[in-house]
Amino acid sequence: MLIRQVSSAAKGPVILVVLSAGGVNLEPIEKDVDAVIWAGYPGEEGGQAIADVVFGKYNPGGRLPVTWYKSNYVWQLPMTSMRLRPVDELGYPGRTYKFFNGSTLYPFGYGLGYTNFSYKVVSTQNSVEKKLAFNQYCLSIHYKQSANVPPCSAALVENLDCNEDITVEIEVINMGSIDGSDVVMLYSRLPEGIVGAHIMQLIGFQRTFVQAGKSETVTFKLSSCKSVSMVTDSAYMVLPAGQHTMIVGSGPNAVAFPFLVKLAKFRK
Template identity: 45%
Template structure:
């Protein structure tokens, strides 16, 4: 059985990354005796990547009917993931309920809509936090873009696309755009 959906056979896919059917509870949903509110401390991010003139790029394939311009995409295995690809996300978590409790803050990346046969979203970070009623705390997440924002294209290469990625916190309560701009590639 494939992880990706096969619509012509009525197969909806498997795992939270690819399942496109209706769910009773989303991935990461947990019962709790209190409520938590998230707010973004970070603003949007932009990563400028410049490679040598011999760096090869690829174009992504999009779903039929999705008009998208070609975007340079680099194979992750062909680049060195160094400090220039790091970015930070700061999230403030507040216990807005009347009871002390713990929450697991899950961070997902969502690629641009329409990329053929890639994931819907993928987890790339999480932290557990315990807060007393009314207390808040700021959590800091540090990520490497080529590992956190990569997509697996239809040819099963892990690629880092030049596009706006969306960072999603929790059950799509907060969104943070991260723009990746790739320059100096050969197609």
């Protein structure tokens, strides 16, 4: 293979530039190169942009918008299966970062640059409470037998008013010696024990430029109806009660913190 031959003959780092619409199989040569730049279809000025990144003129801060699966993924489930959730009895690992339970080549949201960032949660809001009207009702969702089930376990999102009722403030610290931008990605995870729950879901992202050794604060204003909800097997969008988890970033630099959702029935 040409890439492997170039790598073995090279006197310095070897950077592989991939021009493709999506993920491709890099497993055979991943260890033969020092870095990978996925440039998609960059257009007329793409060559100059790639050169600026390679030679350090520009500090990249992109994140993968898709999951790059390993090559054996195509044999783990039929491509005609549109189910997102895993099917354990058939050995299907699921689809997308929200449900895929196997190993990946590069996960959703992955990206490198010439500096490192750390996060600190500075917001004080750690809960939200919803009161159901007299004509609304609690909805039962499926839990594992060992789970702690709240008295009112969930409510239909269509019955709730939750327009930007969550505020999360994150301090982004540039730990390196080079200025750069970071895409701050905020995820949520449902309470433990809910059957069919997603692994996590992206609920907000913002790009911020941070000087070397400095910090910037980003603020997320979110709707609990969208951010900490789930879609059931019967296609209802519901807001589960209980101890949710918010996660900033991914990998070793990720910061997680609890977020409580309370549901209260109407009482005369």
